Amino acid sequence: xxxxxxxSRDEFLEMARRFxxxxxxxxxxxxxxxxxxxxxxxxxxxxxxxxxxxxCLPDAIQMLTPCTAGNGWLKVVDVGRFAICLYDKHGGEGxxxxxxxxxxxxxxEMRAWLLKLKTKSEQDERTLVDQIFxxxxxxxxxxxxxxxxxxxxxxxKGPIALCPSCKEPYPQLAGAAxxxxxxESPYD
Amino acid sequence: xxxxxxxSRDEFLEMARRFxxxxxxxxxxxxxxxxxxxxxxxxxxxxxxxxxxxxCLPDAIQMLTPCTAGNGWLKVVDVGRFAICLYDKHGGEGxxxxxxxxxxxxxxEMRAWLLKLKTKSEQDERTLVDQIFxxxxxxxxxxxxxxxxxxxxxxxKGPIALCPSCKEPYPQLAGAAxxxxxxESPYD
Numbered sequence: 001x002x003x004x005x006x007x008s009r010d011e012f013l014e015m016a017r018r019f020x021x022x023x024x025x026x027x028x029x030x031x032x033x034x035x036x037x038x039x040x041x042x043x044x045x046x047x048x049x050x051x052x053x054x055x056c057l058p059d060a061i062q063m064l065t066p067c068t069a070g071n072g073w074l075k076v077v078d079v080g081r082f083a084i085c086l087y088d089k090h091g092g093e094g095x096x097x098x099x100x101x102x103x104x105x106x107x108x109e110m111r112a113w114l115l116k117l118k119t120k121s122e123q124d125e126r127t128l129v130d131q132i133f134x135x136x137x138x139x140x141x142x143x144x145x146x147x148x149x150x151x152x153x154x155x156x157k158g159p160i161a162l163c164p165s166c167k168e169p170y171p172q173l174a175g176a177a178x179x180x181x182x183x184e185s186p187y188d
Numbered sequence: 189x190x191x192x193x194x195x196s197r198d199e200f201l202e203m204a205r206r207f208x209x210x211x212x213x214x215x216x217x218x219x220x221x222x223x224x225x226x227x228x229x230x231x232x233x234x235x236x237x238x239x240x241x242x243x244c245l246p247d248a249i250q251m252l253t254p255c256t257a258g259n260g261w262l263k264v265v266d267v268g269r270f271a272i273c274l275y276d277k278h279g280g281e282g283x284x285x286x287x288x289x290x291x292x293x294x295x296x297e298m299r300a301w302l303l304k305l306k307t308k309s310e311q312d313e314r315t316l317v318d319q320i321f322x323x324x325x326x327x328x329x330x331x332x333x334x335x336x337x338x339x340x341x342x343x344x345k346g347p348i349a350l351c352p353s354c355k356e357p358y359p360q361l362a363g364a365a366x367x368x369x370x371x372e373s374p375y376d
Binding site: 019020021024027030050051052054055056057058059060062066068069070071072073074075076077078079080081082083085092094096098099100101114115116145146147148151157159160162163166167168169170171174178179180184185186187188 | 207208209212215218238239240242243244245246247248250254256257258259260261262263264265266267268269270271273280282284286287288289302303304333334335336339345347348350351354355356357358359362366367368372373374375376
């Protein structure tokens with residue numbers, strides 16, 4: 001089975017190039033994970049998504065579901081695991097899809113890549129991508145999870161104030177100045 | 189001037205519906221901000237992006253630039269300001285675009301929305317969107333900034349280990365167990 005969420009291998013690789021810049025192995029893995037999660041979720045519900053890593057997975061979710069970083073339906077909770085979760089945004093019942101390392105034996109190039117057993121220059125990218133597609137949904141486990149209240153409620157940012165320091169609008173709940181002027185600015 | 193990065197108003201609203209789910213006012217504002225920043229950036233450089241809010245801005249960047257949440261070129265630094273930055277990923281010189289509240293007087297519906305002076309039910313969405321397009325790039329300031337080293341280097345995650353608790357692969361630098369098993373799991 002080559003398809004990801006109804007897209008052929010070539011279609012998915014083209015979508016990956018357009019959105020992600022290149023068809024990264026992690027994005028293809030993420031595609032199969034989203035496919036599995038969607039299949040395990042009850043039909044017709046409104047769901048939110050979690051990516052447990054910043055690497056590739058947020059884009060697989062954004063390419064294949066309505067959840068994006070900017071519409072509030074995708075949350076990146078960077079615990080560093082290569083796993084995703086889709087969950088009912090009201091009840092919080094969800095499906096988590098994760099890598100099962102013990103299932104990777106039949107696909108050694110994929111296993112070596114996921115566990116970083118080879119350097120990038122030792123990898124055979126073509127074989128890697130072939131193995132990810134050949135493996136399909138088999139290397140992944142599916143787990144029922146439940147998300148706590150904080151992930152199910154839309155929190156209001158409260159009133160807006162003008163920061164006395166930078167003069168820009170900011171959520172007043174942050175305090176007497178915006179967070180950037182409180183020392184969290186990313187700029188030099 | 190109605191256009192955003194070469195897209196007509198109708199084209200942009202359609203792109204917004206497809207990617208973001210609906211043509212949110214904040215996404216349109218973000219579109220004009222990205223347009224301004226791209227125009228102020230030297231041509232032909234490789235750039236990364238920062239969104240200073242989780243609301244809408246990450247999607248404007250993802251729709252109009254090659255930078256995404258999953259390819260590492262977009263970073264969300266949630267200091268709560270409605271501002272974006274595009275910067276040279278090698279040198280760190282960047283362009284920051286932000287809201288200048290004092291410039292909003294000619295567009296009262298837009299001003300009321302940005303400063304949350306009206307409830308959602310008091311807002312006139314059609315007038316709001318019209319005013320955002322009418323304002324174009326005029327309500328925004330442009331500032332030269334510089335990003336520190338941490339934003340310019342690609343950090344390696346280091347070697348991968350198997351977590352003794354959940355048995356999943358994780359970056360060994362996190363410690364003896366993955367971050368989720370150390371108490372940062374989002375699940376109940």
